Amino acid sequence: MTSPPDPPHILLRSMGHATVVIDGAAVTWPARSAEELLWFLHAHPAGVYRYDILNLLWGLEDTPAAANRFRVALHRLRHCLRRPDAVLERGGRYQLHPDLLAASDTHSLHQALSSSRLASTAREREDLLRRALAAADGEYLPQLQGDWVDQARSHHRAAIVEAELTLAALHCGAQECTLAAQALVRAAQEDPLIGELHHQRLMACLATTRDRFAAIEHYRRYRHFLSHEVGDTPMPDTVTLAERIKAGEQPCADGFPDFMDRQGRP
Known part of the structure; x- marks a missing residue:
């Protein structure tokens, strides 16, 4: 049986010039919303509800269109970090994986x-x-x-x-x-x-x-x-x-x- 690949080595640099480095290379974000979502979750390590993410981060009500924007940003964020578990959802609250918080x-x-x-x-x-x-x-x-x-x-x-x-x-x-x-x-x-x-x-x-x-x-x-x-x-x-x-x-x-x-x- 083939062993699963090791997760990428990620560094989160939030102070000074904010960047995310994966295996030695800086991440290029496909959309600003994915990067904003990352740092919003980084600033709320205990987790935050989708309604609050939409309202506090983007000034949106929790409508179907806004919920779709959130899902797209979340998918892009996980894809960019090359970790499907980069963002966890527990009891309706979204939070960065503890490994990512520890890497900041x-x-x-x-x-x-x-x-x-x-x-x-x-x-x-x-x-x-x-x-x-x-x-x-x-x-x-x-x-x-x-x-x-x-x-x-x-x-x-x-x-x-x-x-x-x-x-x-x-x-x-x-x-x-x-x-x-x-x-x-x-x-x-x-x-x-x-x-x-x-x-x-x-x-x-x-x-x-x-x-x-x-x-x-x-x-x-x-x-x-x-x-x-x-x-x-x-x-x-x-x-x-x-x-x-x-x-x-x-x-x-x-x-x-x-x-x-x-x-x-x-």
Whole structure:
């Protein structure tokens, strides 16, 4: 009896330039609807009903014509991935096969981040965090628009920010000030609303690793962001810190005793 052929080796790269790679070659989609269906299911790993796919992805009611469009897109998706079981249907919910979800960069990101929380040593935790961040190369599905993809982006962005902030805390605890500052800069770039404590920490790191002008420049940019994007002003503690740095103090020498506690001790 002839053994069934091995399934193709598939990689799903959803961050940065979204592509699907099968056995080393990028997939060429015969129709945009098949690619959209793939990424919509990727963003909903627990599965989603056909009605919601039609409504949230394509803005359609569940009519016979719309149902036919879904069936065609589903057939094309399975054919392109060379796996009849690429999309599973269970209790009316459609979801990507677990093997495909596990083959995606976002899975690597969250898996490494989850493992880092359970790591027993700071060095092991740092290695896992760096592995997580290596998987997060760019924005999630930049070619797509819609509330559903915005929600998924926020979820993955929060994971990246958590990894950067935890990495900064580890470097801070090891007195690796330059590396701590770099991680905080990346976290603030990813999400300017990371929390004012982290902006204070970054100001102190910049004053220590570079100079007071770099720290004050960050404070000014943060104040401008709050004013123009949020309609708010920095907290009094942040203003006081800026004044101390302007006066030539290096507040990092005083320490931020709650910084490690708020990030979780390594």
